Amino acid sequence: MSRVTLQTIADRVGVSRMTVSNAFSRPDQLSAEMRRTILAAADDLGYVGPDPSARALARGTTGAVGVLLTESIGTAFLDPIAAAFFGSAAEGLAPTGMAVVLLPSTSSEDTIPARDIPMDGALIYGCAGDYPAVGWLVKRKLPLVFIDSAPVADASSVLLDERHGARLGARHLLDLGHRRIGILTMNVGVRAELAADPAAAGSGYVARERQIGWVDELTDAGVTPVVMEVRDNSEPYVSEGARLLLAGDDRPTAVLCFSDLMAAAIVKAAEELGLRMPEDLSIVGFDDSPLAQRVRPALTTVQQDFVAKGKAAAAALTSSISRSRAGLPPAPEQHRILVDLVVRDSTAPPADGRRANPS
Incomplete structure (x- = not known):
């Protein structure tokens, strides 16, 4: 059987080759009936469409955008925050007709997706600028949008008002009367008083911004928090950090958490110690993920709008x-x-006899 081309279909339908080409690449130029006729003829002849590589070369565009995730693709979709963002961003890109290509942040010696995959631009979700994959995308001079990471020159960014959200959580605990307040957050470290320069605490943009917000609000009230930094937002690190933060007789009466996942780990550690929540311990999360309402008691948390963030990025x-x-x-x-603070059941004034006088 001879090779089927656009001209083959044009001869079958009795139209020009350009009209057939428009049926695939510029459908707005044809009536709906004419396009259906052409596509039906193409299907009958076994023609699936113009070669994507040739079409991209002719147009000077690939028709695809990349999404670079911090973790492996599989791990990222286990995170409800990343999944909610991706769903909203993909929905926002849908009207453009561009395909969405998921880019892992890791690569092998032979294959570097961020370098090798054809794309017209990329969303960079929560990745530090020193990730090799980010470097490749920047070198390619592609249009880029950074989400939840430090802005880069000549690239747009979509950021939460992290500091404001952190201050809302800290102010809520102060208004309830708490003065012994702990922080469970990202980055490698040990239990210690916060460094004099809060910007130096933590390498991640989001963790740094939230920590600055918490510390600024607490410091303004004369409160010095105890900070527990953990390697990342996953087991077993968050559970170990939660246990260490609550160890000892001088444990905090309230804890501010980098995420709802970390807040859930604090809940579990407190239960193991026989503490009542919120009577003995108040907990504030961050994100208002689905987990926030599944945990008991339901979490007071800082709420972010995943839909707005994804659509703004798109x-x-x-x-x-x-x-x-x-x-x-x-x-x-x-x-x-x-962002906004959602107050639920995990926060209350400190129990009688545990409330310290404001300094």
Whole structure:
């Protein structure tokens, strides 16, 4: 059987080759009936469409965008925060017709997805700028949007108002009367008083911003928190950190947590010690993930709008790609997503006899 081409289909339908090409690449140029007729003829002849590589070369665009995740792809989708963001971003990109390509942050010597996969731009979710994959995307001079990570020159960013959210949680505990307050957060470390320079505590952008917010609010009230830093936001690190933070007779009466997952670990550790919540221990999470309402008691937490964040990221990337295609210089935008405190059952005033006088 001879090779089926656009001209083969054109001859079958009795139209020009350009009309057949438009049926696949510019459907708005044809009536719905004509396009159906052409596609039916193509299907009958066993033609699946123009070669994607050739079409990309002709257009100067791949029709695909990448999403670079901090963790492995499998691990990321076990995180409800990452999954909620990705779902919203993908929905926001859907009207563009561009395909979404998931990029692992790791690579082998032979295959580097961030370097090798054709794409028109990329969303970089929560990755530090020193990730090799981020470096490859920057070198390619692709339109980029950074989400939950330090902004990069000539790239747009979508950030939560992390410091404000952290301050809301800390202020809530202070208003309830707590003065012995712990913090369970990211980054390798041991239980210690917070360093004099809070910006030096932690290498991750989100962890640093939240820590600055907590410490600023507590310091303004004359309270010095006890900080427990853990390697990352997963077992067994968070459980061990939670146990160490609550060890000893001088344990905190309240804990501010980097995430709802860490808050759940504090709940479990407190239960093992026979503590009542919130009577003996108040807990504040961050994110308002689905876990926040499954934990008992339900978590007081800082709520972020996953849908707004994903849609803002998609819109920023679409805008950047459009400028790139038009030959215009980058016009980086910074979108800051507002947060709010949701008060539930995990916080209350400290128990009688445990409340310290404000300093």
